[in-house]
Amino acid sequence: MPIAKKKAVANCLLAALPRKDYRQLIDDMEQVVLTYGDVLYEPGEQIKHVYFPNDSLVSLLTLVDRHQALEVGLVGREGVVGIPLALEINISPVRALVQGTGTAMRMNAASFLKQLRQSHALTRELHRYTYSLMTQITQTAACNRFHVIEARLARWLLMTHDRVRSGSFRLTQEFLSQMLGVRRVGVTKAARTLQQDGLISYSRGNIAILDRKGLEAACCSCYEIVRDMHEAV
């Protein structure tokens, strides 16, 4: 994994720490580039590093019957990849797949555990984020079962937009079908509907959000529920 040239740290969890704690933490970190398609963890594997995304985006996928993958969580600048380690468990239950190229602050597991014991502020932020991620995973389970594909796709696009803060991103149909747990034909149909309504443009794996307000109206209530719970804690 390439080491990035030093850029400003844009991760919100790190930014919320008191200056002293932040400085201590940053000394043990390196900025790396996460590239679309990189796998950071596989289920059952040891977690060697935690990642605090700046402008990168990471999907948490659960594997079913060995070949089917379904997204259960999405992590960007608001959080951290490697939450089991914050609970002192060093095995990942999910696959962590880079969904959007960008940088992240990386720290090895031993340093992270050491910092965790030294910084109450870090522990508190990780508890808050763990709660927020639990909310997201719980809501996603219900969303996959009860809401139509168009509304789920709109929700996913809004969540991505919030995290990468860019109105356009690259997305293949294969990834989208994993994220939404539907077949590719279903993804194509849903994207076409949103496109016909003038909310997005979608061609050759590139999606651009054209009408954010319209997408908010088209998505299911899960988007707001998860966002509000995250902001409330």
Ligand SMILES: [Zn+2]
């Ligand atoms: Zn939903």
